[in-house]
Amino acid sequence: DIDNVGRKYHLKLVLEDIVEKDNIVNCTAEILYHLDNTNAAPDVHFEIEGELKNTEEQDNIFYNRIKSLKKELVAQNIPDSHGNVPPEMEPIRLLAQAAAGYVVWQNSTENTRYELAQIKRVRQVKRSDDYLEFDYMVLLHEFVSQEIIPWQMTVLWHPQHGVKVTQNSRQPKHAEH
Amino acid sequence: QIYGFMELLVAENPRLASKVEIGRSTEGRPIYVLKFSKGGSKRPAVWIDTGIHSREWVTQASGVWFARTIAVEHESDAVLAAVLDEMDIFLEIVTNPDGFVFTHTKNRLWRKTRSVHSGGLCVGVDPNRNWDAGFGGSGSSGNPCSETYRGPYANSEPEVKAIVDFVKEHGNIKAFVSIHSYSQLLLYPYGYTATPVPDREELHQVAEKAVAALASAYGTKFKYGSIITTIYEASGGTIDWTYNQGIKYSFTFELRDTGRYGFLLPASQILPAARETWLALRVIMQHARDHPY
Numbered sequence: 001d002i003d004n005v006g007r008k009y010h011l012k013l014v015l016e017d018i019v020e021k022d023n024i025v026n027c028t029a030e031i032l033y034h035l036d037n038t039n040a041a042p043d044v045h046f047e048i049e050g051e052l053k054n055t056e057e058q059d060n061i062f063y064n065r066i067k068s069l070k071k072e073l074v075a076q077n078i079p080d081s082h083g084n085v086p087p088e089m090e091p092i093r094l095l096a097q098a099a100a101g102y103v104v105w106q107n108s109t110e111n112t113r114y115e116l117a118q119i120k121r122v123r124q125v126k127r128s129d130d131y132l133e134f135d136y137m138v139l140l141h142e143f144v145s146q147e148i149i150p151w152q153m154t155v156l157w158h159p160q161h162g163v164k165v166t167q168n169s170r171q172p173k174h175a176e177h
Numbered sequence: 178q179i180y181g182f183m184e185l186l187v188a189e190n191p192r193l194a195s196k197v198e199i200g201r202s203t204e205g206r207p208i209y210v211l212k213f214s215k216g217g218s219k220r221p222a223v224w225i226d227t228g229i230h231s232r233e234w235v236t237q238a239s240g241v242w243f244a245r246t247i248a249v250e251h252e253s254d255a256v257l258a259a260v261l262d263e264m265d266i267f268l269e270i271v272t273n274p275d276g277f278v279f280t281h282t283k284n285r286l287w288r289k290t291r292s293v294h295s296g297g298l299c300v301g302v303d304p305n306r307n308w309d310a311g312f313g314g315s316g317s318s319g320n321p322c323s324e325t326y327r328g329p330y331a332n333s334e335p336e337v338k339a340i341v342d343f344v345k346e347h348g349n350i351k352a353f354v355s356i357h358s359y360s361q362l363l364l365y366p367y368g369y370t371a372t373p374v375p376d377r378e379e380l381h382q383v384a385e386k387a388v389a390a391l392a393s394a395y396g397t398k399f400k401y402g403s404i405i406t407t408i409y410e411a412s413g414g415t416i417d418w419t420y421n422q423g424i425k426y427s428f429t430f431e432l433r434d435t436g437r438y439g440f441l442l443p444a445s446q447i448l449p450a451a452r453e454t455w456l457a458l459r460v461i462m463q464h465a466r467d468h469p470y
Contacts (some may be wrong), residue, residue: 018437081234081285083443115436117286139286141439143360144409146303146324148286173322 006035007110015048018094023053033110041106059159062091066132072124073134079118092122095163096136099155102165104140113143120150131156137171149173179271182241183211190248193261199269200339203292206274208339213247214265221469223260223352223462226269226340229304229415230288231276233358235432235442235450240270240356242451243458260462263469264351273304273336286440290336294329295321302328305357306413307337310421311369314412316405327413340415344422352426352465353419354458359439360408360431361399363388363457366420368404368411376425377403383426383464387457394453397433404429426465430454 001007009031017023029046065088066073078093079085085093100116108114117139125133136153150171156164187194193213200208214220227240247266250257260266271277275291289301299322306317309331313319317327332338344350365380367373374380384401391399404411408431416427433442433450442450 079438079441079443081280081441083438083441083446115439117439118441141286145318146288148324 002032004035006033008032015052017053020053025050025052042108044105056159058091063132063159066124069124072126074121074123075119076121077118078122092134093119095134095155095157096122096138096153098163099136099153099165099168100138100140100151102163103151103153103168106168111144115141115143117141117148125154131158131161133157179237179241180207180209183209183244183270186211186244186248193251194244194248197267199343200335202273202275202336203290203334204275204278206278208274208336209269209271210343211244211268211270212265213251213261213268215251215261217265219347219349220265221263221349221351221465222265222267222347223354223465224267224269224344224350225354225356225458226272226415227356228270228277229272229336229355230357231273231280232286232288232440233432234280234440235358235447236356237270237277238447239432239451239454240268242448243455244268244270246455254459256459256463260459260466263466264462266462267350269340272340275336276301288324289326290334292328292334294333298322299326302326302334304334304337305355305415306411307331307334308341308413308415308418310414310417311367311412314369314410316369316410316412316414325411331413341418344419344424350419350424351470352428352461353416353424354428354430354461355415356430356432356454358432358442359434359436361397361433361435362407362429362431363391363399363401364404364407364416364429364431365402366404366414366417366427368408368414369417371405373403374420380426380428383461384428386464387428387460390460391453391457394456395449397449397453399457425470426461428461430457 011029013027015025015027026049032043034040078089096119097116104114120137123135125135127133134155138151140149140151152169153165154167187196195212197210197212198207199210228237276287279287289303292302303325306325306327312331318325332341363384388399388401416429420427
């Protein structure tokens with residue numbers, strides 16, 4: 001506890017590559033949850049031991065595939081009810097996880113635990129520049145409350161410039177009660 | 178489809194298996210429990226339920242696998258045979274049938290029952306907050322639109338009341354296991370208070386053994402401990418009530434995974450999840466058999 005400021009956590013963690021399970025990287029991090037302003041995202045500082053895997057080849061394959069689509073990509077329910085993800089949608093899902101990571105960070109407190117539950121729908125948005133743009137509607141699962149929270153994210157991606165979430169907003173729960 | 182499977186199982190194993198209707202859901206669906214018994218009368222029993230939260234599909238699927246495994250291996254598995262020599266096994270696979278149907282037809286991520294209370298603004302009660310143990314506490318919600326809505330009063334949900342009536346009427350259940358997903362945890366009471374249960378030491382040791390047995394299959398790591406220290410505060414939960422009824426070996430599982438797929442676990446992981454969990458259940462059942470009380 002840090003008086004008048006908040007609560008700091010020192011973490012030692014291991015990062016494991018989802019795709020290549022043998023690829024693991026040690027990491028240390030400091031997280032500061034602010035006392036007063038619960039609207040502020042926690043401060044995060046981290047150090048990685050070594051390097052993250054180079055994904056240039058797969059990035060370019062995916063990038064070129066999307067760029068060469070005749071019609072903008074549109075998809076729903078990833079994974080589907082049975083947990084299936086068509087192989088060509090896997091990068092779309094990984095991109096959503098990365099973007100959702102940012103949204104989760106911005107909305108985390110000491111009393112939340114968010115996971116990306118499902119992509120309800122994703123729509124590619126045409127751009128005149130080199131970036132790929134996707135408009136996602138995802139469902140986040142908040143563990144402590146057990147709530148399913150719809151969230152909209154506008155995500156930009158480029159193989160050299162990485163992921164940017166340019167817009168995101170919590171959506172009202174569908175009146176499907 | 179699952180009810181059809183149950184019919185077939187009982188028909189093919191008439192000396193071992195039977196089906197009991199313990200009540201009806203809010204929408205009028207029958208609630209069935211499979212009974213596995215080698216004879217005797219009101220023998221000490223093990224209870225296992227799956228699917229109380231309807232979106233946790235790996236659990237109902239695992240329940241089906243457990244039923245089949247008991248029928249197939251009740252003589253070939255020495256541990257299982259020894260358990261069934263002394264005890265009956267009760268298995269409720271679709272503990273929340275209305276919710277389960279809803280996850281197939283309207284909303285895959287539906288958790289609660291489908292009852293309507295107080296005005297009807299929102300539907301459903303969290304069946305794992307509706308039990309009479311710390312009911313109404315801060316580990317549950319009074320808001321009908323919340324996923325952890327406790328209901329207007331304890332046992333308001335017929336799905337819960339059916340089990341309560343069954344347990345009380347039976348009077349000889351010695352181990353009670355309620356299965357959920359996800360998070361990879363094995364939990365014992367309490368969730369509604371930080372006060373440790375009197376049997377904490379023993380339950381912790383049983384959990385430790387069970388988790389080790391589980392990991393022996395595929396290396397899947399489970400954490401274990403009391404509900405309130407391991408997952409979160411939860412009031413009105415199933416195993417807090419069963420423990421307070423005197424069922425010492427009360428446990429809750431949270432199966433695979435830890436969040437990557439969460440409730441939408443790929444079908445390819447069902448069999449491994451069921452197999453590894455069964456190894457843990459065997460440990461618990463064997464311990465209950467060897468430590469009568």
